[in-house]
Amino acid sequence: MTMSGGLALKSTPAPIVACTIARDVQTFDLLIDDIEAELGEAWGDLNFLEAQAFLVQPEADDLEFVAIAVDDEDEPDIELLLRVIELAKARSVKVILIAEDVSPPTLHRLLNAGADDFVPYPLPERAFHQSLERIRAGNTLTAGQADAAAPAQAQAPQTAAPIKPATTGRGDRVIFAVQSMAGGTGATTLATNLAWELATIDKKASPSVCLIDLDLQFGSVSTYLDLTRRDVVFEVLSEAQNMDVDAFKQALQSYDGKLSVFTAPSEILPLDIVGPEEVGALLDFAQSCFDIVVVDMPSTIVQWTETVLNRSDVYFATLELDMRSAQNTLRFIKALQAEDLPLDKVHYVLNRAPRGLDMGGKARVKRLAESLGITLNTQLPDGTRQVTQTCDHGVPLAEMARKNPLRKDIAKLAKTLHEAIKAEAAAS
Ligand SMILES: Nc1ncnc2c1ncn2[C@@H]1O[C@H](COP(=O)(O)OP(=O)(O)OP(=O)(O)O)[C@@H](O)[C@H]1O
Ligand SMILES: [Mg+2]
Incomplete structure (x- = not known):
């Protein structure tokens, strides 16, 4: 068979509606799985410095939420983490804080800075999903917030369009x-x-x-x-x-x-x-x-x-x-x-x-x-x-x-x- 013509292997990137912010997101692989289950491809990942730069750009307004993942190694950088949370809040982007082995004082400061929700890491079963439901429910409090959240939820992750092959008589080889x-x-x-x-x-x-x-x-x-x-x-x-x-x-x-x-x-x-x-x-x-x-x-x-x-x-x-x-x-x-x-x-x-x-x-x-x-x-x-x-x-x-x-x-x-x-x- 021949997969001819358009070879429609189209995997047009989905619009980004959320992003993870972490020193190295690979160390939070359960988060990757969970966010992928919720959003498909419609999310990006940034480290803290990139996040700081991104959150001051107008494109950041398109985000529904950020999931900030931190562990004990991030504690020395607490000022940077706080700044990132503040920048997200300033843009009305919801913040889910995900933390592993973080000391109580640090956790307290991060939550006080305005994180909308908190989930411990490793993520318990369905915890991320429930957190998302909570912040989304929060979004319905005012009409303006609900409007802002709606388009993000409507954008279902796009899957690759099927290839349209044309048979040349070689069966499925x-x-x-x-x-x-x-x-x-x-x-x-x-x-x-x-x-x-x-x-x-x-x-x-x-x-x-x-x-x-x-x-x-x-x-x-x-x-x-x-x-x-x-x-x-x-x-x-x-x-x-x-x-x-x-x-x-x-x-x-x-x-x-x-x-x-x-x-x-x-x-x-x-x-x-x-x-x-x-x-x-x-x-x-x-x-x-x-x-x-x-x-x-x-x-x-x-x-x-x-x-x-x-x-x-x-x-x-x-x-x-x-x-x-x-x-x-x-x-x-x-x-x-x-x-x-x-x-x-x-x-x-x-x-x-x-x-x-x-x-x-x-x-x-x-x-x-x-x-x-x-x-x-x-x-x-x-x-x-x-x-x-x-x-x-x-x-x-x-x-x-x-x-x-x-x-x-x-x-x-x-x-x-x-x-x-x-x-x-x-x-x-
Ligand atoms: N997406 C990627 N991310 C990280 N490393 C990659 C990626 N793609 C390829 N590499 C690495 O880049 C190097 C070159 O890749 P690879 O041998 O596949 O290239 P190639 O096009 O076949 O090269 P050549 O022309 O020599 O045959 C390898 O060390 C590979 O591990
Ligand atoms: Mg090669």
């Missing part, structure tokens, strides 16, 4: 490829983790997934999944047309019994050691054995880029918000146009995208998309050093950094794709 527009923009991280999320998406009925590393020279899939590069890979690659599917299967390695991986060869080889025929044969093998094939491509355009692009259902192109990515993406688009290749299969992924409340960043994203004439509907957050550490550790993010924001967004993307595949299969 799909190929996703990922290419980096500029080295290091996260193609391999996306390919590896997307493959893993798809392979583990359903306890009982996950699709079978094969991850193929075609970044023949510097492929890092084997590093990110701690697999050895085997010599047999080279033979299968260079002789793919004359081999049978068993040879292909023998070259595969399994990650945790759930994901099959065809790594890059052990030696650095010229990229033209394989051509379109070999790559085509390799994809045939993979598709005959697996529901989903994920291909990690080299960041350069090669002879067989066209082969993979034509065979792909979605061709993800990763880029970042910088000049190097912008210029390379433009060259990539021009090269595809010159060859009349199916640009509509290319789905751009902005990695390390600016966060929800970074207005300047958002404006730059808009300008980048406009100048390239592309849409940037899929934006992945910076997952900080935890991502590199997990990659270096040779495990998928889901294994070591389940709550990492990058992992969560890749998991969401996998879900969207999986649902589209199922819908397509049901329709055909």
Whole structure:
């Protein structure tokens, strides 16, 4: 099947109606879960200094509430915390205070500064929900306050629109490829983790997934999944047309019994050691054995880029918000146009995208998309050093950094794709 045309992988960011304020929100992961359950994507996170800067801007008026999370390590910064609460109050933004191990005098000062509600951390079951109900009930006291709260509640979190695939008669078998527009923009991280999320998406009925590393020279899939590069890979690659599917299967390695991986060869080889025929044969093998094939491509355009692009259902192109990515993406688009290749299969992924409340960043994203004439509907957050550490550790993010924001967004993307595949299969 082909997910053609608009590739409607639209995940338009929901308007931000609340935000967490904490030294590092990752240390309050129960809060992340709870606020996500209440608001979906419609919230941002700020540290105290960012909050201080944000709360004096007019955009802050759009917030319904802030959830300020503090623990004993924040006590030396009490003056800053008090200022943030005052600024929020000055804007009529409700304040929920969440505190862990904070001394009674500090707690007293924070509550006196005007916090509307208080919940201890770790959050008891439903405590955050109830706190939200309390502050919302408070909002109905005056007509003006009720009006201010209403729009925030009406904005339900937006979910990704379904992909509208068009069948080309291959049933529910799909190929996703990922290419980096500029080295290091996260193609391999996306390919590896997307493959893993798809392979583990359903306890009982996950699709079978094969991850193929075609970044023949510097492929890092084997590093990110701690697999050895085997010599047999080279033979299968260079002789793919004359081999049978068993040879292909023998070259595969399994990650945790759930994901099959065809790594890059052990030696650095010229990229033209394989051509379109070999790559085509390799994809045939993979598709005959697996529901989903994920291909990690080299960041350069090669002879067989066209082969993979034509065979792909979605061709993800990763880029970042910088000049190097912008210029390379433009060259990539021009090269595809010159060859009349199916640009509509290319789905751009902005990695390390600016966060929800970074207005300047958002404006730059808009300008980048406009100048390239592309849409940037899929934006992945910076997952900080935890991502590199997990990659270096040779495990998928889901294994070591389940709550990492990058992992969560890749998991969401996998879900969207999986649902589209199922819908397509049901329709055909
Ligand atoms: N969203 C992110 N947040 C934090 N770190 C990231 C993110 N995306 C990628 N990284 C890190 O950036 C580095 C480069 O990522 P990756 O290898 O996926 O890029 P690539 O585009 O495949 O690069 P190459 O062009 O070398 O193949 C890795 O160390 C990875 O862990
Ligand atoms: Mg790579």
